[in-house]
Amino acid sequence: xxxxxxxxxxxxxxxxxxxxxxxxxxxxxxxxxxxxxxxxxxxxxxxxxxxxxxxxxxxxxxxxxxxxxxxxxxxxxxxxxxxxxxxxxxxxxxxxxxxxxxxxxxxxxxxxxxxxxxxxxxxxxxxxxxxxxxxxxxxxxxxxxxxxxxxxxxxxxxxxxxxxxxxxxxxxxxxxxxxxxxxxxxxxxxxxxxxxxxxxxxxxxxxxxxxxxxxxxxxxxxxxxxxxxxxxxxxxxxxxxxxxxxxxxxxxxxxxxxxxxxxxxxxxxxxxxxxxxxxxxxxxxxxxxxxxxxxx
Numbered sequence: 001x002x003x004x005x006x007x008x009x010x011x012x013x014x015x016x017x018x019x020x021x022x023x024x025x026x027x028x029x030x031x032x033x034x035x036x037x038x039x040x041x042x043x044x045x046x047x048x049x050x051x052x053x054x055x056x057x058x059x060x061x062x063x064x065x066x067x068x069x070x071x072x073x074x075x076x077x078x079x080x081x082x083x084x085x086x087x088x089x090x091x092x093x094x095x096x097x098x099x100x101x102x103x104x105x106x107x108x109x110x111x112x113x114x115x116x117x118x119x120x121x122x123x124x125x126x127x128x129x130x131x132x133x134x135x136x137x138x139x140x141x142x143x144x145x146x147x148x149x150x151x152x153x154x155x156x157x158x159x160x161x162x163x164x165x166x167x168x169x170x171x172x173x174x175x176x177x178x179x180x181x182x183x184x185x186x187x188x189x190x191x192x193x194x195x196x197x198x199x200x201x202x203x204x205x206x207x208x209x210x211x212x213x214x215x216x217x218x219x220x221x222x223x224x225x226x227x228x229x230x231x232x233x234x235x236x237x238x239x240x241x242x243x244x245x246x247x248x249x250x251x252x253x254x255x256x257x258x259x260x261x262x263x264x265x266x267x268x269x270x271x272x273x274x275x276x277x278x279x280x281x282x283x284x285x286x287x288x289x290x291x292x293x294x295x296x
Contacts, residue, residue, distance in 0.1 A: 001024075001025040001026070001063055002024055002025070002027070002066050002067070002068070003060055003061050003066075003067040004016050004028050004029060005030075005067070005069050005070055005091075006030060006068075007028035007029060007030050007036055007039060008028075008030040008031070008032055008035035009030075009070075009072070010148055010179075010182070011182045012068060013182070014178065014179050014183065014186070015068050015185045015189070016028050016039055016044065017182075017186075018182060018183055018186035018190075019189060019190060020039070020042055020043070020044065022186070022190050027044065027064065028040075028044050028045070028047075030049075031048060031049070031050065033046065033048045036048070047059075047060045051072060051090065051091070052083070052087050053090065054089075054093045054094055054097075057090050057091060057094035057098075058093070058098045061098035061100050062098040062099065063098075064098070064100055065100070065102065066100065066101060066102040066104065067095065067100050067102075067104070068104050068185055068189060069104065069106070070105065071084045071087050071088060071119075071122055071123060071126060074249070075244065075245045075249050076245070077248060077249060078246050078248050079248055080122075080246075080248055080249050080252055081119075081122055081252070084119070084125070085122065085125060088122070088125060088126040088129055089129065092126075092129045092130060095130075096133070096136075100136065101137075102137045102189075102192055102194070103133070103138045103139070104138075104139045104140075104188055104189055105126065105130060105141065106141055106181065107123045107140045107143070108120045108123050108142055108143060108265075109143065109144050109145075109174055109201060109203070109267055110142075110264065110265030111123040111124045111142055112124065112268060113264055113265070116258075117256055117265055118253055118255040118256030118257075119253070119256060120259070120265060127199075131197050137194050137195045137197075138196075138197050139188050139198045140197070140198065140200065141181060141184060142199060142200070142202065143181045143202045144176040144201075145173050145174065145260075146177075147175055147176065147279075147281060148177075148178055151288065152243075153217075154292045155295070157217075157223070157292065158292065158296075161223070162226070162228070162229050163210070163218075163227070163228045163229070164231050165230070165257065166231055166232070166237075166253075166257035167210055168210075168260075169209060169210050169228050169229075169230050170209050170211060171260060172209055173208060173209065173210070173260060174201075174267055175207070175208050175213065175281060176204030176205075176277055177279035177283075179279060180202065180204070180277035180279050181202055181277075184277070201269045201275040202277055203269075203276060204276070204279075205276065205277060205278065205279060205280040206276075206280070208281060210228045213228075213281060214226055214227065214228040216282060217285055217288055217289075220285040220286060221289045221292045221293070233257065233258060236250075236253075236254055236257065237250040237254045238250075
């Protein structure tokens with residue numbers, strides 16, 4: 001049996017789907033029973049829990065041969081890095097006390113850097129915790145910038161006719177569809193053939209600048225001249241707060257944007273067949289276009 005944290009999200013949900021298709025027995029974990037109901041209908045074991053609860057996680061991991069782990073986002077947290085640490089510490093303790101044999105962690109490109117990268121620094125800390133586990137093989141998947149992040153840009157495009165953010169416009173960024181991350185994680189969990197502490201980057205089909213991605217998105221929604229505008233960091237942070245993020249989370253995302261702009265968040269491996277994934281932005285963007293049209 002394989003336990004999957006964050007199964008109500010894009011990546012965890014894809015992991016669960018692919019493992020069930022492969023005939024694996026799956027236990028899906030998350031905060032909302034309603035969001036996990038689709039897996040229960042297909043025969044998965046469902047457990048709802050708070051990921052900071054070590055006892056609940058230990059119970060959920062018990063009997064699992066492997067677990068898929070992550071640090072879920074919380075955009076209203078008043079101290080998100082502390083929350084990441086609580087979840088990370090609870091996860092590691094649960095692995096130790098449940099007898100889990102293997103762990104896969106969803107991490108990020110840039111997690112080699114210990115600080116100055118916003119929420120990515122929390123993933124660095126979690127990698128270091130997992131690195132200290134004895135006799136438990138760990139596979140770390142350092143993924144690129146999610147294509148799905150562009151969903152948050154659709155309102156700005158609709159209201160102001162531009163795409164924008166705090167990241168510099170001309171910095172090449174590894175971008176990836178979460179379905180490709182889920183597929184890679186599910187394959188690793190199904191095969192269970194990794195040993196020791198292994199870091200693998202997942203860099204998407206190719207790097208894109210935000211100018212290039214905006215042009216592709218604009219063409220798809222009927223706005224071929226759509227422009228990307230870089231906002232000052234303070235303005236970007238204020239905009240996130242106005243959209244409902246806490247000041248703490250908004251500040252961390254501003255820090256991450258600076259790190260991306262300055263090249264601190266980058267691949268260490270370079271592109272090679274093992275870390276290139278199949279879905280291009282052009283293949284993904286019709287999903288964004290559909291969501292955009294639904295807003296009208």
